[in-house]
Amino acid sequence: MMSAHKYELMFIADPELDERGLKKLTEQYLELVTKEGGSFDEPDYWGRRKLAYEIAxxxxxxxxxxxxxxxxxxxxxxxxxxxxxxxxxxxKILRKG
Incomplete structure (x- = not known):
């Protein structure tokens, strides 16, 4: 992995998802990172929050x-x-440093 970079991913999931569903969804996508030789830190679950404006x-x-x-x-x-x-x-994915 010669051109690997550090990133920060933030995503907002449907508020109807329960904790288990949210973890399963997150793990499903992080598997893509590890499958391609990448690594990730422990996901930070911020919980359910009010959006600044209505989305979908x-x-x-x-x-x-x-x-x-x-x-x-x-x-x-x-x-x-x-x-x-x-x-x-x-x-939202941000490239860090």
Whole structure:
């Protein structure tokens, strides 16, 4: 892994997801990172919070933040598949340093 970078992923999941469903959803996507040779820190579950504005008819969401290291292509794929999931309201991936 020569061009791996550090990233921070924040995503907002459907507020209807319970804790177990949210963890399962998170693990499902982080598996993509490890499968491609990357690594991640323990996910930080912020819990259910009010959104600043309505997104897709939702006024609340479950916030999850994860720091990970991966190739840029893996990060792009992670963003792509998260955006395809109807349980994910919004994603933001930031490259760190």
């Amino acid at each position: 008819g939702k006024t609340e969401g479950n916030y999850v933040v994860v720091k990970y290291t991966a190739e840029p292509a893996t990060s792009d794929e992670l963003d792509r598949v998260l955006n395809l999931n109807e349980s994910v309201i919004r994603t």
